[in-house]
Amino acid sequence: MKIALAQLNYHIGNFDSNVSKIVDGIRKAGEAGADLVVFAELAISGYPPRDFLEFDDFINQCNDALEQIALHCQQVAAIVGLPTRNPHKKGKPLYNSAAFIAEGKVQHFTHKTLLPNYDIFDEYRYFEPNRFFEVIRFKGHKIALTICEDLWNVQDNPLYTVNTMDELAGLAPDFIINIAASPFNYRQTAVRTEVLQRNARRYKLPLFYVNHVGAQTELLFDGGSLVMNSRGELVSELSYFEEDFRVFDLEEANRPGPDFERVDYTEIEAIHDALVMGIRNYFEKLGFTKAILGLSGGIDSAVTSVLAAEALAAENVYNVLLPSQFSSAHSVNDSVRLAENLHMPYDTIPIEEAYKTFGKILEPYFKGLPFNIAEENLQARIRGVILMALSNKFGYILLNTSNKSEAAVGYGTLYGDMNGGLSVLGDVYKTQVFELARFINREREIIPENIITKPPSAELRPGQKDTDSLPAYDILDEILYQYVEQRKGPKEIVAMGFEEKLVKRILWLVNSSEYKRYQTPPMLRVSAKAFGMGRRMPIVARYLS
């Protein structure tokens, strides 16, 4: 038996596009002589459809799409994910289902048993868990058809009291198929491989795994669909960060793994590729082509600009230099050099005149009070006004250039440099931004060396340095990692050897800037715990703040 894995980039709610991609996959599978083609979890709707699932009309459209798809499955059978209605009186109204289609019609629906409801996942918001276990019988084989999380309850401290494969194993399946929507983070490949290995080994079954690829706003799906043999050895792997399609012989799933060489991504390479895909898909799926951003002379905007040029082509990235009286000459020169290195369009629009005008307007109210955060923010906001005016006039999407370290401690101006349709680096710590810059420059100096080596500064008052108000970034980032990603409390972090006063101040800063992060653009998610939909904090609270 031949099984095709179709790793596709879906568009949420775009049924025309999703159906046409799936139908094309069925056609290709037929041409390649495959018996069965497998698509990802909720392929028909795109993932995550979120509250569109609460609209009857949306579910109807999913059903209609499935019927269209079924007509194309005369020769080739298919497995495709979609939401279906729960026909029972009790329980949530929907299931997260896999349709098994053969001979032109749906033969069976398998529903997801384990519904992730942590971090970015909200599946228990919509779906009733499956409680009834069956294998799919096809051409003399018994298939254990599972949906993503169904294979993930293999920790020592299991999150769920049921285990899908324990139930299915009793029915003596020949192999496992898992259709998934498993988003990327820079450590996810290793985690995912281990989880799948545990299943293959525990149940002594080969495994075919099909994941989503492509960006859905902040969520980045890396693909990496794969075939594993019953010893948990990786037999083959599809591409990362791009669509792929491959046909396997069932027997292949039982050859030993050694002749297969896995692509060895470093964390920074993976983050780089994920971010480029994230920018590209955000623009493509919204129907935009051109980005604008403020180039400050600092490393964050430099890296953002280069990533955007890779994603959208250099000529589509409009760099605006917005120097104030506090900007250093090297900031402007370095920025110009960067834009010219990649032949990106740029302009220089000084903000001093606007700053003076607002100074005059506000003078009767400010009455000689000393320069403080109000004047600092004013500069950032004037830049925001100019960038948005250009964005509105010419249809650019503004890219936000803040990094995760800044976002964490609230080091940024709301309605100023925190503006943007998409935050490229909002889940990338400052120390990782430096690594990205080094990675970008691995072959030649694209980002001028001076941008990487000079001490970070917001340049909002004379001689300002980030370290005036923040600790060195390597210390800051480690504390933030422990608090944000590892959810360690102050005592635990101090016990690791960090100064208590500093830890308390950082945690206070994080918690008291929730109100700022609430209003930031979506941030491309590359870590296991990003700000945004996967981290839900009260704004009005007094915990460690």
Place this chain on the structure above:
Amino acid sequence: MKIALAQLNYHIGNFDSNVSKIVDGIRKAGEAGADLVVFAELAISGYPPRDFLEFDDFINQCNDALEQIALHCQQVAAIVGLPTRNPHKKGKPLYNSAAFIAEGKVQHFTHKTLLPNYDIFDEYRYFEPNRFFEVIRFKGHKIALTICEDLWNVQDNPLYTVNTMDELAGLAPDFIINIAASPFNYRQTAVRTEVLQRNARRYKLPLFYVNHVGAQTELLFDGGSLVMNSRGELVSELSYFEEDFRVFDLEEANRPGPDFERVDYTEIEAIHDALVMGIRNYFEKLGFTKAILGLSGGIDSAVTSVLAAEALAAENVYNVLLPSQFSSAHSVNDSVRLAENLHMPYDTIPIEEAYKTFGKILEPYFKGLPFNIAEENLQARIRGVILMALSNKFGYILLNTSNKSEAAVGYGTLYGDMNGGLSVLGDVYKTQVFELARFINREREIIPENIITKPPSAELRPGQKDTDSLPAYDILDEILYQYVEQRKGPKEIVAMGFEEKLVKRILWLVNSSEYKRYQTPPMLRVSAKAFGMGRRMPIVARYLS
């Protein structure tokens, strides 16, 4: 037996304050000769604690607080809600629990069985459902202790496959206690009363119900704790929108209801009181006292200003008039009159000069292109810059004045009039804003009549009216209500008699402005479906858009 109901306003994560309120409630209960005092769901942590629940340190602090509280329960028993750890190897790490404390120590933990995970609720994100049912035995009585949602599975189409009271009823309890965190919406009192009645009647048991009161960012808890007899008649009710404490004789719970007169709130009165509480608590709990807002001469900012004056006192509401060359004279005069009517501070800061400066700065880039949305947004953003400069300089919180109709269709400028720490009217349709204005003026003209009667206009170009680009608000709001609140699709709405082209355009506008709403301030929630945490939509999608 005497039972005290303590309806309190908690502060999330503020253990000192929450413990001190609870201990004070125990003391008052003792003084009043009560045997038992009942506090709300997750009283110790405040509700909703959201992802603070993922921090071991936070759970430890909840445990410590419980131990402190228990020491005060020597004479009086208490029921108090908090998160507790799941000691079993399998399942989610926490329970949503009610501690029954007597004789100075915790005698029993009851865990919540039904975990709401829809709209604003995320309880399945954190908690394992209870599967083991027991009554509390106390002074010769058997108590069916339940937690909020445990009583809510009484619809014809139940959301859960288990029913807590069905399980407890077999143990022959004498009465029900329900501790809740049930947020307000303007139809919730009726719904809640009916749900509780169904329980009292179905199980023929009296019921003591304790709810939260007070605002937690956007969530407004209205209180309305109550006692119901076994015939489902309301015996007594605590206050709405304020803390309350009352002691009942168990026998009282079986007298018939007729001598009790329920406070009869209209929907608009309830919305009014909820919004005032929402503003007041937002400021108090964040430790702020003063608000700033832009007074445009329109009805939205007028109503926001009056509500803020009620919440914070008139002298703490700083109104800034920011006229442009497109502002009409009456807009300025009406605004001045409003501020003077309530003796609120105000200033007039024309924006024309700043507008001209940006015009000059942008001229080389705009190159004579016609006036469009870019110039309209520019005005709104200049206002945003000035308001935020004053906010930053003097420690005001900026109030956002957008209404739900505008927020729905994206009729507002990001980083301009969409700015603010808190959106007061973001869940109030324009037609409801008019009703609020009439309610505010019920005794005397606080809001100048002309503000209420003139045609709504953003005044961003000469002669502009809202109806230039939007249908009349009564039609718009009805379509929005069907789509946003009732989740009807285009076919269903057209079938109600609305013009197809209009319906499609409105739904398109709603779906294609998700990116704007993603960056708006939290909106005080007064409806059953507000924008914000209770409505989760993809930004990049192509459904009806």
